[in-house]
Amino acid sequence: MSPAVTSAVVEVKGITKAFPGVLANDDISFDVRPGEVHSLLGENGAGKSTLMGILSGIQTPDSGGILVDGEPVRIDSPRKALDIGIGTVYQHSTLIPALTVLQNLMLGDSGKLLLDAASARARLEEFGALLGVDVDPEARAADLALGRQQQVEIIKALWRGSRLLILDEPTSMLTPQAVDELYTVLARLKADGLATIFITHKLHEAVSLGDRISVLRRGRMVGTLDAAAVSSTPPDKLEEIVIEMMFGSAAADLADVGELRVGLGEAEAVEAHARATKAAVGEPLLELAGVAAPGEGTDPGVADIDLVVHEGEVVGVAGVDGNGQRALAEAISGQRRLTAGEIRLFGAPVDRLNVLKREKLGLRYLTDDRIGEGIVGSLSISLNLFLKRIGQAPYWRYGSIRRGTIDARAEELCEQFDVRAPGVETRAGTLSGGNMQKVLLARELSFGAKVVVFHKPTYGLDLKTTLGVREMIRQMRDGKAALVISTDLDELLEVSDRIVVLSRGRLVGEAEPGPGAAERIGGMMIGDVSLSLAGAGAEGTE
């Protein structure tokens, strides 16, 4: 091995992990050194999560080993990972909402008999100074903005003296300002000598943040761009190289690599928007007047929503996750009762119509929760495509299902929407996220869809599927209407004609995509909340 390896904090050698039918990690080797950010890039399903799971002790590899400071270790539990100094920040919050920041952090001390709040407080202050953030130890985790929660997660991961920090898709839930702040925190940690693995599927993040960039494709390590290469190559060129690595020969098949990069950064997004042909805006198709709907569990409700979506228009709804997106979507789809206000579809009120009746009128809801409520995993693709028209002719006749008709139509839909599966009788639960989403898109966009609510339409999808989905959304301008609820601001800037901002269950502003829109919308997204609770995003370094 090269001499550089001796300085590695953690070295992964020949890790292989197979799941039934999938080789998630195939002979993967790489290392992380102190004071560097190592970006780990790959599409969904490339094996990033598995690799991270192995490093953080959630999964054990079938073969291969992990060296920490040159010593082989066996990480067979998350506790073990923490013991040897590997801290992980997961994509979704692992804080206990009802506990305070300090209590959450002290959970890491549970090995001790007595909790020592005083020294924990001191440690938190230390970390706060190190990271350059100011966290109230007594704030309940649930009350923190997501960016601030993530900072607490980072502190939690480092709480017991970690030397390697793993961040899994850390920016997916953050406002632009919070992302900037995260960058600052990472820079400080780097300066302090911490090794960081930064897992992402967003190209520009990997490139702008990583000292080294490793690319995974289909479970294999395609290669690592070392520090010298990263620093000496201009970002544009670097992105092209990385795209080549991510997609390999497939990159050549792409219509245009330039187009692929649309959606990666804001500048391109604005350009894409300019290119988008703006169809003439027509009659209002979907109108919400003073709509209020209750929350469910931790998921807040909405109030005083006034919104009109016209024919030929794509309206984006921006907002940090958990600000009433689901209540809004379900109120429109009919899954949730309104407590006030009125929803009109094609000018006629639909308050008294249930989900199915609204769907028959042409209103569709593409849910964000594919596995939880979109798909019935144990049923076939065919049946899943027809779940919203159970009992309807010509697919059911004389009360009896006509499987031939259903399967034939399902095959057409799979062809049209490019669902990749062994056959339409394949159980939907075995599909990848992207194919599942295509099945749902086929279900929602066919059969006379007029007004479609897209809820996080590309969340967790690989890049190429994402671009395909966005193209479908843009196609809605052709005589239909779309409401796109997304936490990905870049996406909204790319596909929307105008963007409204949802914060704490209310619409707090509106903007048209254009120069500076991201900052303005980002500001509205955190709005007054940031001043009282978080302060996180607003004060972030630009």
Next chain:
Amino acid sequence: MSTVPGNELLTEVEVPNRAGDRSGAVGKAIDTVIRSLVPVLLALVAGGVLLLILGHNPFAFYSSVWEHGAQNKAWQESAKRMAPLLLIAVGLIIAFRANIWNLGYNGQFLLSAAIISGLAPSLVNDLPLGLAFLILFVVAGLVGAIWTIVPALLKAFYDTNEIITTLMMSFIGVGLAQILIKGPFQDPSVNIAQTKVLELDKMLPHIPGTKVHIGVLVALAAAVVVYFAISRTSFGLKVDVLGANPRAARHVGIQVKQLIITSFFFSGLLIGLAAAADILGVWGYIRANWNPAYGDTVIPFVFLARLNPLVVIPFIAFFAVLSTGGTLATQEVGLPTDFLLVLVALILLFMTVIEFLGRRRSLGQSYLTNGLREALRLPGRKKDGAAAEAGETPKKVAR
């Protein structure tokens, strides 16, 4: 929409194959057999060992069971026993497929049985026999169905756990049945708490040439009808969606509350019919202390049949033979009849073992409702294993 632009950008994504699965229809069939038959065989073997330990010859015992349960005219007794068992099994299948745990079958059954026994003696004398039976079956079904309404409403509107509410309603139903038998329906001519006994010629007619009452045909017909309803009608698909993913049911616009209530209703209805078939076909009266607890013994077989109303028939037949033949066989060798319950318990035990092993190896599919598979819906048409055959190369659907 004829073509979707942007398709050229949509990448191929690998379909996860399940390499551990046996591939092809043959493999599926083997899996099914392993899952379904092995627990029964193991239970019989373990029961045999138990018999040996108790000093009996297991082969003699089992052949005695066969002799008294299936040979000569004994099969007719077993066939009669099948009627209530099968109706209850089918009733449970409807509820379980909707992921509704209707465990109130004893109360639903006994309350129906008590009311039928009380009404039958006067009805069969006052009305034409056919009409009287029709009314009694309808009443029995309705009583069973109505006894599910409280748990159904509680679950539909307040998401109350139906395991608890059905069990509680079951106790109330059993108690109420006893009150009815000892009170208004008491036969004044006897000292024992029981209803008036139907005369033999006022009971359900026999299938010509046998001594098997036509209640058995009702049960078989019910199994076929429910199979059709589950596999072909929109009701069946809705029940399966509700059972597999209630949130998806709400999302796709299924009226979840209504469906919970209807599933409960039909479940209770069939269990009520079981009471009518058994009382009018076999017993002719009911005693206050009578509780055959058919449902308890049926549950393992419902799962062994993987909630398929047709597949459950042979299992019920097996248990009917075991139960009628076993009653005599145990008496012959001086064992308590509860030994049969030991066998049922052993089946449950080995099911659990297979289920546990099946999680680790690929032993076919789970017995449980959430593991409801398309394979259940259309046996033999299953091509899921094709994914494994397709190997590494994902194929497009339409070719």
